[in-house]
Amino acid sequence: xxxxxxxxxxxDGASVSRLPAGREAANVMxxxxxxxxxxxxxxxxxxxxxSIRASVSKISRLERGESPPKPRDVMDLARFMRLSSKExxxxxxxxxxxxxxxxxxxxSDVLPDYLKRLVALEDSAEVITAYENQVVPGLLQTREYAxxxxxxxxxxxxxIERATDLRMQRQRILRQRKPRVTALIDEGVLRRPRGGRxxxxxxxxxxxxxxxxxxxxxxxxxxxxxxxxxPPYAITQLTFAHEGPSDLVYVEHVNGADYITNRAAVDxxxxxxxxxxxxxxxxxxxxxxxxxxxxxxx
Numbered sequence: 001x002x003x004x005x006x007x008x009x010x011x012d013g014a015s016v017s018r019l020p021a022g023r024e025a026a027n028v029m030x031x032x033x034x035x036x037x038x039x040x041x042x043x044x045x046x047x048x049x050x051s052i053r054a055s056v057s058k059i060s061r062l063e064r065g066e067s068p069p070k071p072r073d074v075m076d077l078a079r080f081m082r083l084s085s086k087e088x089x090x091x092x093x094x095x096x097x098x099x100x101x102x103x104x105x106x107x108s109d110v111l112p113d114y115l116k117r118l119v120a121l122e123d124s125a126e127v128i129t130a131y132e133n134q135v136v137p138g139l140l141q142t143r144e145y146a147x148x149x150x151x152x153x154x155x156x157x158x159x160i161e162r163a164t165d166l167r168m169q170r171q172r173i174l175r176q177r178k179p180r181v182t183a184l185i186d187e188g189v190l191r192r193p194r195g196g197r198x199x200x201x202x203x204x205x206x207x208x209x210x211x212x213x214x215x216x217x218x219x220x221x222x223x224x225x226x227x228x229x230x231p232p233y234a235i236t237q238l239t240f241a242h243e244g245p246s247d248l249v250y251v252e253h254v255n256g257a258d259y260i261t262n263r264a265a266v267d268x269x270x271x272x273x274x275x276x277x278x279x280x281x282x283x284x285x286x287x288x289x290x291x292x293x294x295x296x297x298x
Contacts (some may be wrong), residue, residue, distance in 0.1 A: 026097040028065035028117055029124070030074070032261070033094055035063040036246055037081055051080035069098055090241075107166040110159055114257040118236065118250050119170060125179040127239040131221075131276050133186040133230060135194065136203060139171055140183055140210055140218070145203040148195030174216070179238075182217040184276045186230060190220065190293040201297035208290045211283070219280035220289045229275040237266075237273055 038048055045059040052073045061067045078091050097120075104111060104119050111119065122128065122139075130137045135149060146167040147160065154160045173179060193200045211218035221230060236250040249260040249269040260266055281289060 026094070026120060027067075027069065029121065030069055030091075030094040030098055031063040031065040032246070033091060034074070034077065037078075037083060037087065037091075038063075041081055043081065048077055048080055052076050069095065071095055103169065103172075104166065107162060107169070110154070110163040110166055114252075117259060118238075118257070121238055121248065122170065122173055122179070123176075124240060125238040126241050127180045127182070127237075129182045129184070129237045129239075129273055129277075131184040131186075131231070131235045131273060132189060133232070133234060134189065134192075136185065136189055136207065137183045138167055139174065139181060140207060140216075141167060141171075142199075142203045142206045143168055144199045145195055148199055174210070174213070178215075180215045180217075182219070182277070184219050184221055184273070184280055186226070187220055187222050187289065190289065191296075193297070197297045201294055204290055204293045204297060208287060208294065211287055211290065217283065218286055218290075219277065219283065220286040221276055221280045222289070225281070226276065226279040229272070229279050231272055235269055235273060237270060 038045070045056045045063070049056050049059045054073070058067070062069055062073075074091065074095050075088075078088050083091060104116070128139070130139070135141075136145060138146075141149075143164060147164045150160050150163040150167070154163050174181070190204065195203075207218060210216050234252055236252075238248045238250070240247065246261050246263075247266055247270075249266050251258045251260065251269070260269060280286070
């Protein structure tokens, strides 16, 4: 049976379109990690509030990423909860991100609010698994293919170029040590000529090239194999190091997105991704299908 979108559980999976304006992704990441560390130690918000002479409401806002964190407060909380040296270093790294401007801030005028958290988290992920049923995953797009998508939502030439630049900048993580990327792509994406035949041929050639990278696994979900397991929406899962934030699932909608961290809901989405991975063609067969697409667009 085709999977249907799962509702975001109250409190743990929030629709970004409903988040307060100005809520920074770095603050959210730090707050999530603080909450995770507190809960792992069986502590309540009231238990840790006394360590920084704060109210429970202040701790709540800090964990939700709704107020800028003060470095002294954060490190006092780390000491009070007796974080390990490894956990403390990770906490300090997240804190540094809240204090310094991130690379994507220069694109704030063309970066949708609902996408900011995903872009910020991609750098920290160990593994990214993405299923796409409409377009080539953003991390694997060529410039001209990306531009053809931007043209559908942006109007001025300046906006188009900056939004395209943003998409290209996201791909910087492919040149880093991590993350590993698995792209599960519906076969229909290969047959949908976005941008025209020349653009599609270049995109398919690039997809074939990146599929040979050690850290990139491209798998095509064929029409005849994935009909019973393909959901009608794209899913992205981010897996972090053990001392990092909890696993997160990103489900994008027309005018927003859901970020799912609730364990039960995450597990259901991971089951979807597992079924898709099982149904997908092998790496070798997937490359054959991409080669066939290249020939079609010649």
